[in-house]
Amino acid sequence: MTGQLRADAKRNRDQILAAARELLVNQGVGVPMEEIARHAGVGVGTLYRRFPDRVALLRALSVHTVEHMTDLARTALHTEPDAWNALSRFVRECVALRLGALRSIVDPQLHTALQHSEEVHSARMDLLGIVEQMIATAQRDGSMRTDVGVVDVAMLVSLHLKRPFDLPGTQPEEMDARLTQLMLDGLRPGSATPLPGKPANLSDVQWRTGR
Template sequence: MTATAAPRAPKLRADATRNRERIITAAREAFVEHGADAPLDEIAKRAGVGNATLYRNFPDRSALFRAVVLHVKTRIVAHAEAALADRSDPFDALQDFVHAAADEKLGALCPMMSGRFDPFDPELVEARSRLEGTVTELLDRARHAGALRPDVGAGDVFVAISQLTRPLPGTTCVNFADFVHRHLQLFLDGMRAPAPSTLPGRAITFEDFQHHTDATPGA
């Protein structure tokens, strides 16, 4: 599938806006549960709209993918900003963000992000920039407070979130989702300073993570 860029949507009426938001929410749930090939008819049914309304808002699957990815990234930014504003303890703020971001099921949506969009799409670029800035601030605050080990980068956080929220193949592993937050806390405890060990390799940056999720398959 070739990368596509979408212009900023024109301002919609209130009822049209609600329909669009319901479609995006339903699509996110369907893609998490069934993958990128979830039937569009089922998404329209979940959203409580007709197929014509879905296609009027999103003329093809790529347009819907883009809207869902932008929606999720915007929500993750909001979680980071809330953690910065609500928590005085820097490591508590980081923990709050990681657990909230995991609930967005980023790992389940990673296959939708690879090679499907124009890397210079203005809205996606803006969302990436805000995400990188807020998460970097969370890490810097914890690091400057002496609570975060120095060899951890923003990409390490997103790799952990993505891997722990990525559905595993087969039917016997479906209940692993029940343990995501338990294992995220183990990961977070391992990020605390002082570090009991030296990590192999180097800290993963946000750019490293973004390169792998945005790369064209096979590149």
């Protein structure tokens, strides 16, 4: 019976997070908590027992999203024939699923609260560590330009996910695919203009966590 209760609780949590992500990305961060509960198919009381306020919900959603991205990165790294193909697949999957788009609609105050979350920080570092491994391997085998680091790639993906608007007469998914290919081509060696400065990697940056 205890196992069933735990399974039910996990299912409710996953349903809430899936509903929250869909509504928040599509309608904005101000969507009522009651609407999130209704969309998830749970009672409002259940939602508030799991997430007592909006910041708690967004913190959990941020961790959940980053963990999903980490799973995608690990799968790509273990199943693709080389590091470049793994990185390309990971980037395309993140863009196609709009993973990371939540950040673009979070207001500065909430964004600061999330930045100071140790749980969010830890999840992000796990993800970036895998991406950095892909980059280093691809650079060693000559399939990726050597003057970029994991921070460059993370910023490019983050900017790409913040689609500012959809143009009439265009297909958003097709435009995403085109821009993603342009971005990936810019990471290849041989046809690139040298970049100013030095690439920043995880060891070079200080991530704010409130510590």
